[in-house]
Amino acid sequence: xxxxTTNQNETMKGEHIxxxxxxxxxxxxxxxxxxxxxxxxxxxxxxTSRKMDVTAIHSVLRRLEKxxxxxxxxxxxxxxxxxxxxxxxxxxQAGRRTIEDTMELRLSLYNKLPKLAFVSV
Amino acid sequence: xxxxxxxxxxxxxxxxxxxxxxxxxGDLLELCERKYExxxxxKANITFIWLVIRSFRWSNFKPSESYQINTLGMYKNYxxxxxxxxxxxxxxxxxxISGLAVGMAVFMLxxxxxxxxxxxxxxxxxxxxxxxxxxDLTVPDNFFQFALTPPHLGARLKEDFPEVQEYVxxxxxxxxxxxxxxxxxxxxxxxTEPSFFNFFDIPLIAGDKQKALSDPYxxxxxxxxxxxxxxxxxxxxxxxxxxxxxxxxxxxxIIQDVPxxxxxxxxxxxxxxxxxxxxxxxxxxxxxxxxxxxxxxxxSFDTSELQxxxxxxxxxxxxxxxxxxxxxxQFQFQPLKDIYLKSHRDVEMGANGSLQYIYIxxxxxxxxxxxxxxxxxxxxxxxxxKRAKEIGLxxxxxxxxxQLVTQFLLESIIIAVFAxxxxxxxxxxVLPSFNSxxxxxxxxxxxxxxxxxxxxxxxxxTTGFLAGIYPALVLSGFKPISALRASAVTGxxxxxxxxGLVVFQLIISTILIMGTIVISQQLNSMQNRNLxxxxxxxxxxxxxSDQEVQNKMEELRVELKKNPEVSEVSFxxxxxxxxxxxxxxxxxxxxxxxxxxxxxxxxxDFDFIDTYGLEMVAGRAFDPSMGTDADxxxxxxxxxxxKMGSESLEDVIGKEISQFGKQGKVIGIVKDFNFKTLHSExxxxxxxxxxxxxxxxxxxxxxxxxxxxxxxxxxxxxxNVISTIPFDAYFLDQELNDRYETExxxxxxxxxxxxxxxxxxxxxxxxxxxxSAEQQKKDISVRKVLGATEGxxxxxxxxxxxxxALIAFLISVPATFLLAESWLENFTYRINxxxxxxxxxGGVILLITLLTISFQSFRLTRLNPAQNLRSE
Numbered sequence: 001x002x003x004x005t006t007n008q009n010e011t012m013k014g015e016h017i018x019x020x021x022x023x024x025x026x027x028x029x030x031x032x033x034x035x036x037x038x039x040x041x042x043x044x045x046x047x048t049s050r051k052m053d054v055t056a057i058h059s060v061l062r063r064l065e066k067x068x069x070x071x072x073x074x075x076x077x078x079x080x081x082x083x084x085x086x087x088x089x090x091x092x093q094a095g096r097r098t099i100e101d102t103m104e105l106r107l108s109l110y111n112k113l114p115k116l117a118f119v120s121v
Numbered sequence: 122x123x124x125x126x127x128x129x130x131x132x133x134x135x136x137x138x139x140x141x142x143x144x145x146x147g148d149l150l151e152l153c154e155r156k157y158e159x160x161x162x163x164k165a166n167i168t169f170i171w172l173v174i175r176s177f178r179w180s181n182f183k184p185s186e187s188y189q190i191n192t193l194g195m196y197k198n199y200x201x202x203x204x205x206x207x208x209x210x211x212x213x214x215x216x217x218i219s220g221l222a223v224g225m226a227v228f229m230l231x232x233x234x235x236x237x238x239x240x241x242x243x244x245x246x247x248x249x250x251x252x253x254x255x256x257d258l259t260v261p262d263n264f265f266q267f268a269l270t271p272p273h274l275g276a277r278l279k280e281d282f283p284e285v286q287e288y289v290x291x292x293x294x295x296x297x298x299x300x301x302x303x304x305x306x307x308x309x310x311x312x313t314e315p316s317f318f319n320f321f322d323i324p325l326i327a328g329d330k331q332k333a334l335s336d337p338y339x340x341x342x343x344x345x346x347x348x349x350x351x352x353x354x355x356x357x358x359x360x361x362x363x364x365x366x367x368x369x370x371x372x373x374x375i376i377q378d379v380p381x382x383x384x385x386x387x388x389x390x391x392x393x394x395x396x397x398x399x400x401x402x403x404x405x406x407x408x409x410x411x412x413x414x415x416x417x418x419x420x421s422f423d424t425s426e427l428q429x430x431x432x433x434x435x436x437x438x439x440x441x442x443x444x445x446x447x448x449x450x451q452f453q454f455q456p457l458k459d460i461y462l463k464s465h466r467d468v469e470m471g472a473n474g475s476l477q478y479i480y481i482x483x484x485x486x487x488x489x490x491x492x493x494x495x496x497x498x499x500x501x502x503x504x505x506x507k508r509a510k511e512i513g514l515x516x517x518x519x520x521x522x523x524q525l526v527t528q529f530l531l532e533s534i535i536i537a538v539f540a541x542x543x544x545x546x547x548x549x550x551v552l553p554s555f556n557s558x559x560x561x562x563x564x565x566x567x568x569x570x571x572x573x574x575x576x577x578x579x580x581x582x583t584t585g586f587l588a589g590i591y592p593a594l595v596l597s598g599f600k601p602i603s604a605l606r607a608s609a610v611t612g613x614x615x616x617x618x619x620x621g622l623v624v625f626q627l628i629i630s631t632i633l634i635m636g637t638i639v640i641s642q643q644l645n646s647m648q649n650r651n652l653x654x655x656x657x658x659x660x661x662x663x664x665x666s667d668q669e670v671q672n673k674m675e676e677l678r679v680e681l682k683k684n685p686e687v688s689e690v691s692f693x694x695x696x697x698x699x700x701x702x703x704x705x706x707x708x709x710x711x712x713x714x715x716x717x718x719x720x721x722x723x724x725x726d727f728d729f730i731d732t733y734g735l736e737m738v739a740g741r742a743f744d745p746s747m748g749t750d751a752d753x754x755x756x757x758x759x760x761x762x763x764k765m766g767s768e769s770l771e772d773v774i775g776k777e778i779s780q781f782g783k784q785g786k787v788i789g790i791v792k793d794f795n796f797k798t799l800h801s802e803x804x805x806x807x808x809x810x811x812x813x814x815x816x817x818x819x820x821x822x823x824x825x826x827x828x829x830x831x832x833x834x835x836x837x838x839x840x841n842v843i844s845t846i847p848f849d850a851y852f853l854d855q856e857l858n859d860r861y862e863t864e865x866x867x868x869x870x871x872x873x874x875x876x877x878x879x880x881x882x883x884x885x886x887x888x889x890x891x892x893s894a895e896q897q898k899k900d901i902s903v904r905k906v907l908g909a910t911e912g913x914x915x916x917x918x919x920x921x922x923x924x925x926a927l928i929a930f931l932i933s934v935p936a937t938f939l940l941a942e943s944w945l946e947n948f949t950y951r952i953n954x955x956x957x958x959x960x961x962x963g964g965v966i967l968l969i970t971l972l973t974i975s976f977q978s979f980r981l982t983r984l985n986p987a988q989n990l991r992s993e
Contacts, residue, residue: 037148054148055175062141062180074144081154084147 017069022102023048024060028070029091029099036075036086037061061089069095123157125150125169133173138183145176195524196531203532206508213504214536216888217497220881221540221584224493226547227877228580230555231486233563234870238474241382241461245322247417248457252424254278254414255466257451260719263804265703268466269410270452277438282427284418289316291413293470294391308346309386310363314393320415323383327357328374334390337398338366341374341390363391366399381562384461385413385470407439408446408705413470415457424454446705447717468700477947478867485871488629489878493540494588495622496885497533501592503619503892505599512596513604525597533589537581558869560862591618620925623889626882627929627966628936633875635937635962639954640868643945646952647861653794654697655734659853660821660835661698669845671813680838681821686831689822691732694724694811696818697796698856706807709777710766720761721796721804722780724811730756730791732822739770740789743810751810753785759793761805780807798860799950821850879966883973890922890974894981902986911982918978919971926970930963937962 017025027043028035037057044050044057064070075086091099133146149172157165207214242248254274258265275288294310318330325333326344333341340361347356360369370391379386418424435443435450443449455464462476512525549565556563567573664670670677678690695701706720723729727750730742738759743750755778757765762773765787776787793803823831832850839848858865901914909917938954945951 036144038151041152053172053175054152055172055178058141058145058148058176059178059180081147081151084143084150086147087144 017064017067017098017102020056021060021064022099023050024057025064025069025091025095025099028061028064028089029096033088033090035089040089064095065089067094068092069098123150123154123162123165125153126166129170129173133176136177136183137181141181145181149173149176199528199531200535202511202528203535206532207536210504210507212891213500213888216884217500217536218540218543220493220496220884221537221588222543222547223877223881224490225540225544225580225584226551227489227874228486229544229548229568230552230563231482231874233552233567234559234561235479235483235486236567237382237561237563238462238479241474242384242457244380244382245320245457247320250418250420250422251320251457252416252418252454253457253460253464254416255453255455255464256410257453258410258448258719259451260448261716263719265719266466267410268413268464268469270412270414271407271439271450272409272412273405274412274452275414275416277434278416281434281437282430284422284427285416286419287316287319287417289314289320289415290393291385291415291470292393292396292411308388310389310391311385311387312391312393312396317390320417321383323379324377326375326377327355328376333374334392335394336373337392337394338368338370339373339392339395340370341376342372343376343378343388345378346388347372347375366395368398370395382461384473405442407442407450408448410468416454427454448719472863475863477944478863481867482870482874485633485874485878488633489874489881490584491587492626492629492878492881492885494584495626496881496888497536497588498591499619499622499885500888500892501529501533501589502595503889505592505596508596509599509604512599513601516599516601517605522597526593529593529596530586530589533592534582534585537585537588540584541577541581558873559866619889623886623922623925624929624932626885627926627970628933630875630879630882630969631929631933631962631966632937632940633871633878634965635933635958636940637868637872637875638958638962639937639941639944639952640864640871642958643948643952644861644864644868647799647864647948647950648858650795650799650950652697652857653735653792655732655822656697656854656857658823658825659733660823660832660850661696661853661856662819662821662839662848662850663699663817664819664846665817667843667846669843670819671816673842674813674816677819677839677842680842681835684831684834684838686823687821687835688824689728689732689820691728691820691822692726692813692816693729693818693820694815695796696820696853697733697794698853699818701796701806704780704807706778706780708765708779715777718764718805720780721806723796723806723808724781724815725808726810726816729808729820732820733794735794736792738790738792740774740787742789750788753783754788754810755780755783755785756789756791756808757787758791758803758806758808760803761807762787762790764805778807780809783809785809800948802949820853879969883969886922886970886973887976890918890977893921894918894977897981898984898989901981901984902989905984905986906990914982915978918981919974922970922974923967926967930966933962934959 023044024040027040027047031039031043037054040061041052041054041057044052061070061072065072069092070089071092072087072089075088077083077085130146133149134142137145149169152172153165153169156168245251253268254270256267256270258267272290275285275290279285279288290313292312294312313334315331315334317334318325325341328341333339340363342350342356350356350361351359356372356375359372361372362369376390418427431452435452439450460473462474462479464473465475515525515528545568548568552563552565568577674692678692681687681690701721701723703719704722705717706722707715707717710716725743727743727745729735730737737756739762740756742756743754747754757773757778759770762770765773765776765778770790773787773790778785778787791808795803796806797804821835835850836848897918901909901918904914904917937959941954941958945954
């Protein structure tokens with residue numbers, strides 16, 4: 001843990017992210033430059049078999065954007081989708097750190113799990 | 122290719138924030154496209170609808186339109202720009218503001234006037250329950266509506282009907298008050314009873330409410346009368362004398378001065394019991410109408426209930442008397458607050474107001490404000506080209522129409538505020554002179570009460586809005602592209618409307634001018650009308666029933682006639698300047714057939730006919746050499762002679778007649794003369810000789826060209842004979858004119874206001890002509906270069922405006938005619954509206970138009986074409 005603690009505390013305090021938000025955030029990260037709502041929806045379906053509503057993705061994305069964890073920008077015009085442009089999302093520095101923080105938290109908690117529990121299985 | 126349902130799609134576009142619409146719609150379309158390919162159109166539609174509904178959530182909605190702009194900053198900017206554009210063109214702002222200010226000042230004055238007229242008798246706490254009883258009297262061939270009632274009507278009503286809780290009576294009293302050796306004249310007195318204090322909220326300052334007016338020979342003075350006689354001394358318990366009464370009166374109270382907005386006025390009150398003690402008032406004198414009766418009814422009582430019971434009441438008390446006299450009574454109940462404006466009966470207690478004039482004045486006030494607003498509208502739209510660039514720029518940087526409308530409305534409201542401040546100053550300045558013209562005591566303080574402040578705010582906003590809304594809509598409607606182009610909007614698109622507004626202003630002005638002419642013609646004709654008697658150079662002295670004058674009448678006549686300027690002296694009970702009594706009269710229709718009627722009667726001396734220059738049309742005048750004239754001679758006027766039912770006037774001579782306790786014969790017929798005001802037609806009049814004890818007026822006919830010293834020498838002659846009362850004379854013609862005070866006052870006010878309306882309209886016309894000269898400079902320059910004459914240029918320019926004046930004239934003629942006819946219907950002796958009135962009015966308006974624009978048109982002739990065409 002080499003990250004500045006005060007920053008970390010602030011992030012932890014202010015930006016609790018929920019499970020769905022975390023999932024979307026991770027997917028945005030993994031899709032890298034192709035993360036727009038429908039692609040995210042497809043990716044989640046593929047990886048987790050979770051069938052989601054696109055409107056839910058929209059609102060999660062908007063929330064994440066408001067929290068400053070992702071940014072968005074409009075893509076180029078195409079002939080698909082009735083000529084409507086896509087809005088592509090990318091992770092921000094803060095978004096990246098949030099992912100790392102949650103991962104670290106999970107990992108440290110996971111490491112504390114008593115090993116015996118597995119033995120009994 | 123999937124096509125979503127149009128309606129649903131439009132719904133999405135309607136609610137969705139444009140910032141998120143594109144990608145959201147795209148995402149939905151992409152998903153549905155997929156669905157469409159796999160599952161067909163229907164399933165795709167279902168999905169689309171479902172998704173659109175699911176997207177219908179707060180975060181996707183359009184933001185409300187008031188997005189975060191610094192409104193305060195914009196308002197500051199509007200204010201600054203408004204002030205700048207005001208100062209940039211001082212002429213137009215000056216005209217705008219002064220026009221509006223004059224308009225508002227007129228509005229304020231009229232408002233104060235109307236408010237005062239409407240406030241009559243509204244300060245009495247029990248005012249809603251007080252009713253005045255008045256009588257309608259039907260006599261053979263005639264019908265009278267008196268404000269008066271018989272003496273004991275109030276008491277009988279209270280006895281018979283439990284709903285009549287209380288009553289109070291007035292009876293007027295004109296006489297001289299004497300205190301110490303000085304005598305004073307012309308105080309207005311009223312007989313009344315103690316219940317007065319329960320009816321009217323005019324508080325007693327000193328004295329006891331119960332006792333002040335209960336005993337005979339007690340008097341209550343008004344505060345200012347008390348001050349006049351006693352200065353700072355306490356008058357309670359002191360004594361004074363009333364002319365013709367032996368007994369001394371003791372002063373038992375001081376009452377506050379009657380508020381001016383009361384339908385009756387008095388300087389002192391005398392107890393009613395005095396009248397009883399003097400034996401003037403007696404039971405059962407039902408036909409002696411000399412009393413004003415007020416009754417108190419329960420809260421929100423319907424007078425028609427009482428009205429329904431009246432026929433029985435009348436039959437019970439007056440039935441026999443009525444049948445004997447051949448006259449029938451009807452009584453009406455007037456709510457106290459309605460008396461001043463709605464009651465116009467015979468023998469009112471004072472000159473009552475008129476609802477009609479209130480309507481007329483209110484209308485004039487509104488018209489004048491509208492004319493001033495029209496000026497503003499015209500000038501702002503006409504000058505719109507000056508603002509076009511600003512508007513264009515504002516639009517380009519993102520102003521929406523609503524903001525521009527707000528800006529211009531704000532500007533006109535700022536102007537209205539300036540105008541209001543000037544108007545207040547103006548009103549306060551002219552209020553004293555306005556008061557003296559309309560003989561009222563309006564107070565500027567009434568402009569500043571709390572409710573008034575609200576009203577003025579509304580007035581400012583309304584005038585600001587009225588004046589500003591049209592220019593605001595026009596100006597804010599400019600297309601930025603044409604507004605910013607070099608050949609900016611000239612504002613010519615609105616010329617039709619602008620011309621229409623000018624015509625409207627001119628119509629109102631013309632109607633007001635013509636109206637003023639009609640009013641002044643009518644007033645002139647009333648004042649200069651041949652009344653049938655000699656009213657010029659006639660000096661009148663009222664001496665009530667002063668015994669010394671009565672005793673020394675002949676001596677006084679001789680003494681007065683010693684002055685070479687005096688041609689005639691006559692004593693009489695009534696004169697054309699005083700009221701006249703209506704008496705029970707019987708006359709012979711044909712031999713043996715006597716009919717009774719009610720006719721006016723004059724009691725005069727031998728010189729009366731000559732003094733007043735009355736013309737005998739048949740028979741002879743009174744003649745001292747005929748010993749019997751004093752006992753049995755009557756002279757009647759033509760109207761009476763006709764009523765006595767004869768074909769020719771000669772037949773009436775010698776017929777029997779009786780009036781005022783005298784039986785005799787008609788010896789002569791006098792030509793009709795207007796012994797009452799011109800509001801009513803000439804009625805039957807009977808003239809008989811009276812005795813000095815009956816007389817109350819001295820009429821002194823002077824030769825033409827009387828000087829001031831004549832009056833002095835007459836006063837000396839009077840004082841040589843009479844010591845009791847002073848020589849307090851007035852001229853008959855002035856007194857007669859005073860009777861038309863309401864009309865004269867209205868005429869003056871109307872004249873002033875129409876003058877102001879014309880002034881405002883002329884201001885507007887002047888500004889408009891200046892502007893239109895400005896716009897036509899190039900046009901005229903080209904004409905000049907091509908050889909147009911000066912006359913041609915002036916004609917061409919003036920023509921545009923004169924044509925408008927002509928249209929206005931044509932429209933206002935019928936309008937004026939209708940209005941004038943309906944006003945003139947109020948007069949018995951009325952003029953006819955004639956062509957010259959219209960021509961004069963039209964001439965005036967044309968002349969004013971011409972004068973207003975002449976300045977500009979002559980400036981145009983001196984224009985240097987080189988300078989104006991250079992920049993083209």
